[in-house]
Amino acid sequence: MLRAHADGVTLAVRAQPGAKKTAITGVYGEGAEAQLKIAVQAPPIEGRANSALVKFLAEMFGLPKSRVVLMSGELSRSKVFLLNGVTVAKAEALLHECI
DSSP states (O other): OEEEETTEEEEEEEEEESOSSOEEEEEESOGGGOEEEEEESSOSSTTHHHHHHHHHHHHHHTOOGGGEEEEEOTTSSEEEEEEETOOHHHHHHHHHHHO
8 A cells, every 4th residue: 555655655545436525435455455445525527536636645644735646547446646755654654543
């Protein structure tokens, strides 16, 4: 789910667009292939769900939106985000509180 990166950490996410509210709903998969499952209120139209995920992750990790970058999965439910300036330890601690 989390991997160290030269600029911070990458976070694997499994998006569920069209939900009643945006929230973490659990973990999808196991082991190295695990993804953070996030229900997203925005529909998967014209990148709205991706924008909502960037905003949600920025708020969650206390970052400006410009420091949360969608690296892969623009048109997929499985996505990888780069969280610039976040350490693995900080990310693990925040996720532990949320899951």
